[in-house]
Amino acid sequence: MDDEALVILSPTANVDITESISRQARVTQVASDRVMVISADAASFSQLAALQGVAHVLTRTDSAADVSGLNAQESLFVQGWLLSHQPKARKGEGLPWDAPGFEAPGPRKE
DSSP: OOOEEEEOOOOTTOHHHHHHHHSSEEEEEESSEEEEEEEHHHHHHHHHHTTTTEEEEEESSOOOOOOOOOOOHHHHHHHHHHHHOOOOOOTTTTTTTTTOOOSSSHHHHH
C-alpha cells in the first residue's frame, strides 16, 4: 500500500534526480524544482533517501527537518504539508455531528 512523503532535494542536486525519483515513485505535487510530494511504498522511501542529491524524505510520522536552505515559498509549502499531517486536536474530533453537547450544522435557530 502506498503512502505519501515529502522529498526535499539539496541545492546542488542534478536535474536528472527528478527522473530517478519519478521512476521509483509517483510524484503527486511539485512545489518547486527542489520540493515535491510523492506516493510510494515504505521501502521506496529509504531507497529515495539514499539517492545522491536527496536532502530529506519526510513521511507523515517524521518531525520537521531543518529546512533553512529553502526559499520562502518552499518553506511555506513544507511547513503546511507537515502541519496537515499532524493529529487533529479539536473538541469533538471523530464524534457524530449530533453527539450530546454538540449542535448539528444547519441554519441557525433564532
